[in-house]
Amino acid sequence: MAIKRIATKRQNNEKFIKNFSNLQLTDNQVSVISKGLKFVPTPVTNINNIKCQLLQDFEKFARRMRLKYIFHAENKEPHPFHVKSDREPPVQNSVALESYLESVKIQLAEIMPSRTKNNLSRNEHKALKELKNNTKIVIKKGR
Helix, strand or coil, rough: HHHHHHHHHHHHHHHCCCCCCCCCCHHHHHHEEEEEEECCCCCCCCCCHHHHHCCCCCHHHHHHHHHHHCEEEEEECCCCCCCCCCCCCCCCCCCHHHHHHHHHHHHHHHCCCCCCCCCCCCHHHHHHHHHHHCCCCCCCCCC
């Protein structure tokens, strides 16, 4: 019964595919191609990379906040030959600013990114890699 269902599904998917090559496509390759050119597979997420990026973004934010605190009263135009500095501003005397930055950092550390659900099966993902790595295949939009 399952084989008949798979064969019917493949026939339905092949309605949208014109294979002009001698290459025999697997069921999973047909399934992936039939999803269309606008289909976007779920990206692989690495929680460590997400947390590292979050920390880097926070450090940039904290630097900008401290610089705004230091230079908030200056309303002059920057010199036309001004070169931006990479200098890290020191911790400020403002208890409000530093406590705010600390609470934001703590909240960011507590965030646990959720894993996204894959929209491709493991076999379809493997088939997509096979199609991608095969340089003899050209996939185009139909007319």
